[in-house]
Amino acid sequence: MLTQSTSVPFSASAGYFDQRSASAKTGLHLLMAAMSSMFFLFLLSYILRSQVPDWEALSEPWQPLAQTGQLWFNTALLVVASISLELARRSLRQSEPGHSRELLMLAGLSSIGFLVGQLVFWDFLTTRGFFADSNPANAFFFLLTGLHAVHLVGGLVAWIVATVRLGRQRRLPTNEGLALTRLSVELCATYWHFLLVVWMLLFALLSSSPGTYAAIAKFCGLGD
Amino acid sequence: MTFAVILVAIVVISVLFHFLSPWQATPLASNWGSIDTTITITLVITGIFFVAIVLFMAYCVYKYKAVPGRRSEYRPENKKLEWWLIGITTVAICGLLAPGLIVYDDFVHVPPNAVEFEAVGEQWRWSYRLPGKDKTFGRTSVTRIDENNTFGIDPNDAAGQDDILIGGNQIHVLIDQPAKALLRSKDVLHDFYIPQFRAKMDLVPGQITYFWFTPTVLGTFDILCAEYCGIGHYNMRGQVVVDNAASYQKWLSSQTTFAEVLSGGTVEGLVEQGQRLASSRGCIACHSIDGSPSLGPGWLGLYGSQETLSDGSQVEVDGPYLIESVIDPAAKIVAGYPPVMVAYELSDEQLTSLVAYIASLSPDTDNPTSIQPSTKE
């Protein structure tokens, strides 16, 4: 979507396409900066709130995140998606599309798998009575995983665009088509790696012990 | 030329306004004259820059007005000049910051001999607590607050038994004695502000904030809430009375302790109880007490007056009418007001206090506490 333009269609000139590609990447970097700002502020709020005595960390031995197996499985799905997109990006650098279609499919399915896995875990929590409004630790869990998922859904929209372009390119190869498809996949790959890093940070934080929260809080000057 | 003249006029009038206007800081009544001094320093420095810059501008506009055939000077940079200007500005900034931070250092360090009092804010009134002879406040918590324990003191905490509880919005303090105000809110953010003392601080629900001051002038000073707290914010008033030793003792000896409240005493008189009820139950959200238009009929001057109802009939506003309006508001609707009030369940004593309070808002009522309600249906 970032590279679409119905009013000024790109031409065959390589110079113009370089600008489009550079612009799209700059745009994505700026977007990632804004998203990083958002997640960073949520994490600071999380640390601050965790120091109030009514916090019941989900990682305590009797709490749901004491066993992180389910979430590790979801993480693996996201890692598969990232790797697939990275491989797809590399295979498109050669003139033949190679296995890019299969890799792209795998990335999409894996990501959808991740989202389903997150919903399953949400269900796991709520059926055991861990609702968003019962405790601030729960509230943050749902909030942070929910926002991450929403951003992944946004990424899937870009993935659809990439898939459509790849399909078109395979049916009717053109130079512009190849450049455009490469760009789409490249952007998706970058974004997926970003969301993977964000997820790892969130996962690490959400499953940390109260002692870790206290240490971080102290480091940030937010402790008691 | 005209524009330059107007700029000069703006400078002259602004400076004159500053010296001649009747709107200056209220006379100081505390030790925080150092804040006033810092403000004066700031005024002088910023004033100098204001006058210099606008006059310079006026000069430029006058001298360099466009002349056909003339060109501007082409000298887009002068690094030396710019660094000088940065230097002078930095010096001026330091001239403001240094005294400011020195005085602020005073502000954050409470003198060891400061006497503590607690100011409790809620929508939209003030109450106070003193630590009593043991100089220790009892533990409080919002969860313990109820009709009988409005301060939420833990009855099992021995330190709280001798805490002195003061309702009615007014607190007394001793002159020339440093006072540390401990601030506690039962609901939303408020701010304890007395203009003559210069100092203020927010009340934050969930924590205890503080600031300190030393009153230096005898008298009564208004407390204004200075952090927006809902529609009653502008009417959340209190008073601080600065006493000499003798008057202070006299006032102190007539106050109630928590222990006395636990054994059946009341902290306030009937009118104050009614006032407390009217704000705690949100009555004053719809019934103004200052004559301004409100959703429901205003209470200023209401008691003893004649009201016209929606069916055209007239009724005298007395105790029984007011009580009926609380427990069965749909029975009589005053003309021109929407029939949106819900019924409230209050005890006889609460209803009496409410009527007493409303009556106190009318000029002619002699003894509001003698008004009796009729029996509830």
Next chain:
Amino acid sequence: MAYADDVENEELHEPTGFIWKYIWSQDHKVIAIQYASTAIFVGLIALVLSGMMRMQIGFPGSIDMDATAYYQAMTMHGMIMVIYLLTALFLGGFGNYLIPLMVGARDMVFPFVNMLSYWFYLVSVLVLLASFFVPGGPTGAGWTLYPPQAITAGTPGSEWGIILMLVSLIIFIIAATMGGLNYVTTVLQARTHGMTMFRMPLTVWGIFVATILALLAFPALFVSGLMMLLDQTIGTSFFMPDMMQFGSQLDYSGGSPILFQHLFWFFGHPEVYIVALPAFGLVSDLISIHARRSIFGYRMMVWAIVSIGVLSFVVWAHHMYVSGMNPYFGFFFATTTLVIAVPTALKVYNWLLTLWRGNIHLTVPMLFSLAFIVTFLVGGLTGLFLGNVVVDIPLSDTYFVVAHFHMVMGVAPILVVFGSIYHWYPKITGRMLHDGIGKLHFWITFLGTYLIYFPMHYLGFLGMPRRYYAYEDYPFIPDSAQSLNAFITVVAIVVGISQILFLFNMVYSYFKGAPSGGNPWRATSLEWLTPETPPKHGNWGPSLPVVHRWAYDYGVPGADLDYTPQTTSAEEVPVHENDHDE
């Protein structure tokens, strides 16, 4: 590599049909007009709300406004003015129109997203205005929306109004992000050949840095708004502590109202620079052009804009000196706040030094620019009072603060808006705005707003608190203060009504204004060099302009004209050694 290389064989598909040209348009110029019109429309609503508030303050009881309505008007006035008018107008209005033209691009780099940005903005405005029609009416929590009161029963609109407000803000933030990606990326990637960063006009620098601030700071508003929305709708306790409400205990516990304030002001302070930096950039260009003199100290001006932008992220808690936060934070934030005054002062000096030895034409844009300097000076100097922590303690939450922020956000930038519209109207429409009406509008607005806000500071010295619906019988407030309030109200109503002159001028001149030609002000920057005026779709015709010099070659010694457009080659007129190629 950031230049748009040779694109001679590019096809420009100009949209046909009214809907595609003027409604669902991806042309940055149309989007700019859409943004500006919507912003001005909603700003007029906010102006009326402020008139009602002033009537209540100046002449209590004169209009049928109770405390509930007063606080709702106060909140909507503030939020509309700061976010939906000023931010949208400077970034979405001026940014969209001027950036591609000034850097020599054909359009923004992501035109589809740019179009979406406007429609999201419009939806956010509609959601906000819808809050006037829900049960309980709009929120009356103050534009700062502090919890706990924002979502509890003692505040108007705490059931539905606040929800619509928060949802509207979230939609606005998405709109601002979409637009923001465009403005920054276009500056970085779509400058025409020869247009280095240090040859761009300061207008572009101001909006560019402001947009970077927006991309990084609006997330803070999103974070705080979303958490408050959850507190209100599903009962979480991010910000809500243990508390009572009218005698009964609420079901919240453990939240921190001060956390909200930190998050809000981490957004809120950069926000005021998001408004101020574009104004700084625009006024630099106005002064330079109408004084026929190169802006003094261009490089320092750029560094001042950048350093103000960076520093704006470390001053936020000067809005929280009496909030009950850790008192030792006051030392740090007072220092950073007073430090940020230095680059800001430098800009004021440089504007003055541009006038010095210039050739000043007192056109309407110049008049507004000079008025900006005066009012921004007053507003900025009073900021030094409030930034110095201990001085802020008596003045916080009084009319001193109200006077300060109106002067520095409401008067000064609005004067730049007016000046800029008088300046660029000929480019947008091909006609000049009527000069006589312009001057009348100027004098009433400048002198009027000065008369409103300068004396108001003294009500703050007196100790009159802000956000008060009425002031009954306070012994320390003299009766004369009420007279001053009445005077301020009268002037405010006059100034408010006289904005009709401006609106009339805009409509009248569209049909009857004198044709302007392509470059009526004889300016050097690229937007004045388009082949057509108003510029057509694609802006430049068959080939992009090529830039040989910076944007401020006025009065170059030896040149024929007193201005040398950016496209003039070095052979025709020498390029000053100040101009560094990247």
